[in-house]
Amino acid sequence: xxxxxxxxxxxxxxxxxxxxxxxxxxxxxxxxxxxxxxxxxxxxxxxxxxxxxxxxxxxxxxxxxxxxxxxxxxxxxxxxxxxxxxxxxxxxxxxxxxxxxxxxxxxxxxxxxxxxxxxxxxxxxxxxxxxxxxxxxxxxxxxxxxxxxxxxxxxxxxxxxxxxxxxxx
Amino acid sequence: xxxxxxxxxxxxxxxxxxxxxxxxxxxxxxxxxxxxxxxxxxxxxxxxxxxxxxxxxxxxxxxxxxxxxxxxxxxxxxxxxxxxxxxxxxxxxxxxxxxxxxxxxxxxxxxxxxxxxxxxxxxxxxxxxxxxxxxxxxxxxxxxxxxxxxxxxxxxxxxxxxxxxxxxxxx
Numbered sequence: 001x002x003x004x005x006x007x008x009x010x011x012x013x014x015x016x017x018x019x020x021x022x023x024x025x026x027x028x029x030x031x032x033x034x035x036x037x038x039x040x041x042x043x044x045x046x047x048x049x050x051x052x053x054x055x056x057x058x059x060x061x062x063x064x065x066x067x068x069x070x071x072x073x074x075x076x077x078x079x080x081x082x083x084x085x086x087x088x089x090x091x092x093x094x095x096x097x098x099x100x101x102x103x104x105x106x107x108x109x110x111x112x113x114x115x116x117x118x119x120x121x122x123x124x125x126x127x128x129x130x131x132x133x134x135x136x137x138x139x140x141x142x143x144x145x146x147x148x149x150x151x152x153x154x155x156x157x158x159x160x161x162x163x164x165x166x167x168x169x
Numbered sequence: 170x171x172x173x174x175x176x177x178x179x180x181x182x183x184x185x186x187x188x189x190x191x192x193x194x195x196x197x198x199x200x201x202x203x204x205x206x207x208x209x210x211x212x213x214x215x216x217x218x219x220x221x222x223x224x225x226x227x228x229x230x231x232x233x234x235x236x237x238x239x240x241x242x243x244x245x246x247x248x249x250x251x252x253x254x255x256x257x258x259x260x261x262x263x264x265x266x267x268x269x270x271x272x273x274x275x276x277x278x279x280x281x282x283x284x285x286x287x288x289x290x291x292x293x294x295x296x297x298x299x300x301x302x303x304x305x306x307x308x309x310x311x312x313x314x315x316x317x318x319x320x321x322x323x324x325x326x327x328x329x330x331x332x333x334x335x336x337x338x339x340x
Binding site: 007008009010011012015017039042043045046047049050051053054056058059062063065066067069070071073074 | 176178181182185186189190193194197203207210211214215218219273276277280295298299300301302304305306316317320321323324327330331334337338
């Protein structure tokens with residue numbers, strides 16, 4: 001038997017809880033192992049120390065106080081027992097109530113889905129940007145460039161910014 | 170317990186009187202505080218009262234009670250840190266000599282300090298095994314675990330306690 005196993009069994013060994021063949025194996029090991037002999041001695045002394053300690057007396061009136069609390073508890077149900085318990089309530093209610101609760105849940109989910117769908121934000125662009133795409137002349141107040149002579153730089157710029165909108169139309 | 174289940178409070182009182190020492194002893198040794206130990210022991214008996222209609226005598230009643238007290242103590246330990254040693258009253262011993270009384274108080278304080286160094290599960294295994302005198306199987310039942318697990322807890326606890334209690338473990 002190895003030290004590790006002997007150390008685990010040492011408490012049961014010192015108080016005679018083990019079957020005879022295990023006791024024999026441990027005793028053979030103890031003859032050859034100082035460390036495990038020391039562990040057995042510590043276990044014996046701990047048991048002796050525990051038995052030598054005075055047991056503190058139960059406080060005066062302990063039983064009477066427990067009795068009084070028991071009387072109170074029987075007179076009125078404990079908060080834990082009387083508090084609302086969803087699982088207990090679900091078990092107690094009749095089957096039609098289950099169907100009604102399920103229907104309310106389904107209707108609530110459906111209404112929520114519809115409301116969420118109708119108020120869902122679309123991919124609409126902001127008004128200013130939309131106007132710019134529709135007609136940059138209006139959006140950026142470029143109408144003063146309308147009088148620019150043909151072939152001028154201003155005319156070229158005007159042609160450049162207005163051409164996508166014109167193509168879009 | 171059948172009478173308790175039927176609402177017989179006198180029968181419940183008899184159970185409390187018969188087993189209060191066990192419940193109180195475990196709770197006190199584990200917690201080291203009289204007020205907390207009394208609260209735990211009271212709660213254990215009230216839980217027994219609540220559970221009386223569902224009680225099935227599959228094990229000895231003392232095992233059943235030990236298990237409830239053990240569970241309450243371990244739950245309490247998870248929520249609260251141990252009290253500083255100096256704030257605890259030392260159990261008075263009836264030894265006539267002042268020197269002996271001092272020695273006993275020193276020993277109790279050393280044991281208390283050493284116990285508080287142990288993690289809650291190891292502390293409970295030590296309390297039930299060494300102070301409660303239960304065998305490993307009963308400790309396992311009380312702690313709702315296996316005998317192997319108790320053996321491991323006790324082995325680790327011994328390794329911690331041996332140097333801490335070296336003066337009190339001398340032969």
